[in-house]
Amino acid sequence: MRRFCRAAGTALLAGVLLGACGGGDGDDKAKTIADPAFLAEQQAWRDGRLEDLLRPDGWTSLVGLHWLELKAHYIGSGERIGNGVRLAFGPEKMGLLQLGRDGSWSFTPEQGVELTFDGEPLKGRVVLRNDRDPQPSVIGFDEGKGLVTLLRRGDRDALRVKHADAPTRLQFAGLEYWPADPSWRIEGRFIPHPPGKTLPIGDIVGTLGDSPNPGVVEFERDGRTFRLEALGEPGGELFFVLADRTSGHGSYPAGRFLDAAWPGPDGKVVLDFNRAYNPPCAFTLFATCPLPPPENRLDLQVTAGEKNYVSPVH
Numbered sequence: 192m193r194r195f196c197r198a199a200g201t202a203l204l205a206g207v208l209l210g211a212c213g214g215g216d217g218d219d220k221a222k223t224i225a226d227p228a229f230l231a232e233q234q235a236w237r238d239g240r241l242e243d244l245l246r247p248d249g250w251t252s253l254v255g256l257h258w259l260e261l262k263a264h265y266i267g268s269g270e271r272i273g274n275g276v277r278l279a280f281g282p283e284k285m286g287l288l289q290l291g292r293d294g295s296w297s298f299t300p301e302q303g304v305e306l307t308f309d310g311e312p313l314k315g316r317v318v319l320r321n322d323r324d325p326q327p328s329v330i331g332f333d334e335g336k337g338l339v340t341l342l343r344r345g346d347r348d349a350l351r352v353k354h355a356d357a358p359t360r361l362q363f364a365g366l367e368y369w370p371a372d373p374s375w376r377i378e379g380r381f382i383p384h385p386p387g388k389t390l391p392i393g394d395i396v397g398t399l400g401d402s403p404n405p406g407v408v409e410f411e412r413d414g415r416t417f418r419l420e421a422l423g424e425p426g427g428e429l430f431f432v433l434a435d436r437t438s439g440h441g442s443y444p445a446g447r448f449l450d451a452a453w454p455g456p457d458g459k460v461v462l463d464f465n466r467a468y469n470p471p472c473a474f475t476l477f478a479t480c481p482l483p484p485p486e487n488r489l490d491l492q493v494t495a496g497e498k499n500y501v502s503p504v505h
Contacts, residue, residue: 208221212270216306226373233371233465240468240497241366247355248338251363254279255479256342260474261366262290262363266350267301268337273342280354281332296341296348298330307331330450337368344479345398351477359475367463367498370442375495381429381454382422390420390486392432394478395445396470405429408451408460410493419449420486426453429460433467434483436492443473443499447485467496 210399244251257276265275269283278285286300299316300306306313309329320327321341330339336355341348383406390404402422409418409428432448447467454460471478 196379210461211433225383229373230371236466237366237368244474245363246364248297249360250471250478251360251474252355252357253351253359253459253471253475253477254354254357256479257352259290259296259348259350259352260286262287266298276335276350277449278352280352280356281337285332287303288333291318296321298388305332305334307335322351342479344394344396345400347398348395359502362503363474364501366500369494369496371465372495373491375492377410377412377462377464379408379460379462380409381458381460382409386425389421390484391480394479394481395505398479402481407486408462410462413464415491417489417491419489420484421451429484431462431487432470432481432483433487433489435489437494441494441498442467442496443469444467445470445472445480449496464493464495467493467495471501474502 202276202338241248246252255278257278258264259276264287265272265284266278266286267284268278268281270277272284276288282301282304284301285304286298289299291297296319297316297475298319300313307330308317309326310331313330317328319330319341321327321343323343327340332338332339333354338353340351342351369370378497385406389401389406391399392402393399403424405421405423405425407418408431409416411417419431419433423430429451431449431451432446433449435442438444438446447460448470449464449467451460451462468482472480
C-alpha cells in the first residue's frame with residue numbers, strides 16, 4: 192500500500208511543479224499552482240479511497256457473482272456440486288440454498304462446516320435478507336475471510352461472494368490520477384425537482400430501475416453551462432453517475448462516480464471533479480455498477496480525478 196501512496200504522491204508533486212491545466216477542450220490555459228493545504232486535502236482523500244478499496248471486504252475482494260436460476264442450489268467449491276453454485280474459494284460443500292413460496296431464500300449449512308451468519312456461528316437453517324433490506328444477511332466462511340450476500344437486481348437474485356485472498360486484491364496495481372487542480376473544484380447551483388421524482392438508471396448487468404432524483408446541479412466550465420442530474424435521498428449526500436469526453440480516453444469507459452454534500456440554504460453545491468472515481472466494475476468482473484443516464488453524458492473533457500485502471504489479473 193505504501194508503494195501505491197508514494198506513486199499517488201509523486202503524481203501530486205508533478206502537478207505542483209508542472210502546473211495543472213484546467214482546459215476542457217484542449218486549449219492552452221494559465222497554469223495553476225495549488226496551495227499545500229489543497230494538495231494535502233486531496234492526498235488524504237486519495238489515501239482513504241485506496242484504503243477503502245483494499246479492505247478485506249472491499250470492492251477488490253469480489254470473487255463471484257452467481258445468478259440464481261433454479262429453485263434450489265447447492266453451494267461449494269467442489270467440482271461435483273450438481274445443480275449448484277461453484278465458488279472460487281471456500282469449503283467443497285457449504286450448504287443448500289432454497290427458494291420459498293413467498294420469494295425468500297433460505298440457506299441450510301452442510302453438517303460439520305464452520306460458517307457464521309451475521310457474525311455468529313451458523314448451526315441450522317436461516318432465511319436470507321437481500322441487499323435491498325435495511326440489514327442484509329452475511330454468511331461467513333474461511334474464518335471470516337470469505338463472505339456471501341444475497342443481491343436483488345430487478346426481478347433476479349444473485350449471490351455475491353467476497354474473499355480477502357482475491358487475486359484482484361492481492362495483486363492490486365494502484366490508482367492513477369490527473370494532477371490535482373483547484374480549478375476543477377467548481378461551485379454549482381442546485382435546482383430541486385418536485386418531491387418524489389425518480390430517474391431511470393440502468394446497470395452493467397442490464398437491469399433498469401428508478402432511483403431517487405432530488406434535483407439537478409448546474410455549473411460552468413470554459414464559458415459553457417453544464418448540468419448533472421443528482422441521485423440520492425433528500426438531506427443525504429448527492430451522488431452522480433457521469434461520463435465525459437475522457438471516458439474510454441484516459442478514464443474508465445463506462446463512466447465515473449462523484450459525491451457532493453447536500454446543498455445549503457443558498458442552493459450552492461461544490462463539485463470537486465478531482466474526486467471523480469471509478470465504479471467497482473473497473474476493478475472486478477463481479478460488480479453490478481450503475482451506468483450514466485443520457486442526461487449525465489457531458490460534452491466536456493474532465494481531465495481530473497481517477498484515471499482508468501489496468502488490472503494485472505486476467
